[in-house]
Amino acid sequence: MSDPSEPRSVARAVERLRLAESSLSRRRQTDCGPSETARAAMRIVYDSADAGKRVTPTDIASALGISTPTVTTILRRLHDGGLVTFERNPDDGRSKYVAPIDRNADITGLDPITARVRDLARTLDDDTAGEVTRLLDAIADAVDAECR
Known part of the structure; x- marks a missing residue:
């Protein structure tokens, strides 16, 4: 090596x-474990919450380029796994918002690799964690920009 x-x-x-x-x-x-699509949906929910925006199942379906019924199935599994909750849209009684329950929830049963990554990340000091985060964010941006 x-x-x-x-x-x-x-x-x-x-x-x-x-x-x-x-x-x-x-x-x-x-x-x-969770499919790539379920993980992508969860990422949209997290990113929206981080940005202070509310997201609907239709928003998620549109962002992922999949049908709303497919998103409904994915969200039901994420809800059953304790990762998301649904909130009534006060402006439209037929619509609901999707929000993360707790980003630090124990998800070992639903996604053991994420739990393992969290454990590994806890071993880093603050400076190293910051450097690794910046590098990985830049790599993610490069991957996301590819073939667009």
Whole structure:
């Protein structure tokens, strides 16, 4: 193994992570943990809450490019897993908002890899966590920008 402080080793580690995520995604298509679509829906719920915006199932369906009934099924599973709650829209009685219940909830049964990542992240000091966060955010932005 090469020196972990070399930038090339960081790039190799990120590529290994991307391959592992891709492989996990394929395995999860056979009902092994939350699907990629469920994880994407949860990310939309979290990001909306962080931005102080309310999000509806229709908003999530539109953002993901999938049908509202499919989102309803995904949200029902996330709700049953204790990750989201539904709030009545006071302006439209037929509509509801989706909100995260608790970002720090114990999700080991629903998504053990996220629980494991949280445990690993807790081992970092504040400075290192900040550096890793900035790097991973920049990598996520680069991945998101690809093929758009």
